[in-house]
Amino acid sequence: MRRNRIWGVLAGVVLGLLGEGCSTPTRVTTISHPTLSGVRLEKVGVMPFLKGRHPTNVKENLNCSLCRLAFDPDSVAMGAESTLTRYVHNTVYNRFEDRVIPMERVMSAYEAIPKDDERDTPLTLARKVGQALGSNLMMLGTVWRFRDKTGSSASSMNPASVAFDIYLVDVRTGEMLWMGNYEETQRALSENIWDANLFFSRGAKWLSANELAQYGVQEVLRQLPL
Numbered sequence: 001m002r003r004n005r006i007w008g009v010l011a012g013v014v015l016g017l018l019g020e021g022c023s024t025p026t027r028v029t030t031i032s033h034p035t036l037s038g039v040r041l042e043k044v045g046v047m048p049f050l051k052g053r054h055p056t057n058v059k060e061n062l063n064c065s066l067c068r069l070a071f072d073p074d075s076v077a078m079g080a081e082s083t084l085t086r087y088v089h090n091t092v093y094n095r096f097e098d099r100v101i102p103m104e105r106v107m108s109a110y111e112a113i114p115k116d117d118e119r120d121t122p123l124t125l126a127r128k129v130g131q132a133l134g135s136n137l138m139m140l141g142t143v144w145r146f147r148d149k150t151g152s153s154a155s156s157m158n159p160a161s162v163a164f165d166i167y168l169v170d171v172r173t174g175e176m177l178w179m180g181n182y183e184e185t186q187r188a189l190s191e192n193i194w195d196a197n198l199f200f201s202r203g204a205k206w207l208s209a210n211e212l213a214q215y216g217v218q219e220v221l222r223q224l225p226l
Contacts, residue, residue: 027216029181030223031058036177039170041226043135045101046089047126048110049081052142054163058179061142062167066125067117071144080146083210084164087217088139095221101133109133122167123174130171137177141166148209149186160209161185162216168224180220186212 052061052069061069086103093100109132113125122140130138145163163183169176186207207215 027182027184028219028223030220031179032225033175033177035175036168036225039137039177039226041096041099041137043099043101043133044092044096044137044139044168045106045109045130045133045135046085046092046103047106047122047129047138047140049084049088049141049143049164050122051076051081052122052144054144059176061165062123062169062176063121065118066115066120066122069122069142075145075147076143077146077148077209080143080209080213083146084141084143084213084217087214088141088166088221091217091221092139096226101135105133123169123176126167126169127171127174130169136171137168138171139166139168145183146209146213149206159186160207160212162209162212164213164216166217166220178224180223182216182220184212184216 050061050066050069051071052064053071089100089103089106106129109129110125113128113132115125122142126138126140130136141164143162143164145161147158147161149160150158161184164181166180166182167176168178
């Protein structure tokens with residue numbers, strides 16, 4: 001009985017704090033081009049993610065030559081780009097179904113296109129792949145942080161940390177129609193009381209980088225206005 005009263009008091013404190021109007025940390029940022037509202041999604045493909053530095057402006061990575069897409073290898077785990085590509089494709093497919101080009105076809109088209117590391121950019125590659133596939137829209141992304149936790153799901157000295165951008169571009173015009181950014185390093189509930197609902201919805205545990213990335217992709221693409 002006493003334990004129940006203690007938990008009741010703690011719950012009241014948490015709820016009281018949450019009700020004081022404090023905002024939760026920003027994990028997701030999105031930008032839409034004014035023309036996006038008039039765009040019709042006919043076919044969309046998801047190009048393989050690339051490893052790239054944190055951009056100083058929204059279009060920097062899109063227009064950066066491939067050889068200059070620098071990144072910190074200690075911050076981006078091997079296979080991070082493949083993992084994010086798969087998560088984005090699956091999330092987009094669950095939403096748009098047969099309007100999404102199969103990932104195998106996109107990969108084949110991407111690998112078949114000659115690449116010039118000095119002249120090609122993520123944007124030029126996306127347009128070339130889109131033209132080869134006959135899609136009017138292409139989705140692509142860059143990842144600059146993908147570090148896994150150390151420890152178990154119950155205890156972690158170094159939590160998972162993930163940061164990436166997702167872009168939607170018009171294949172015909174090369175216009176960036178939409179961009180979504182996700183950046184999060186998981187924190188303990190004691191350090192992040194304002195995000196208590198999210199903490200418990202995720203199972204009240206320390207997530208792996210893969211799990212955090214999957215949540216991130218879903219949160220970002222939930223805000224895609226198509």
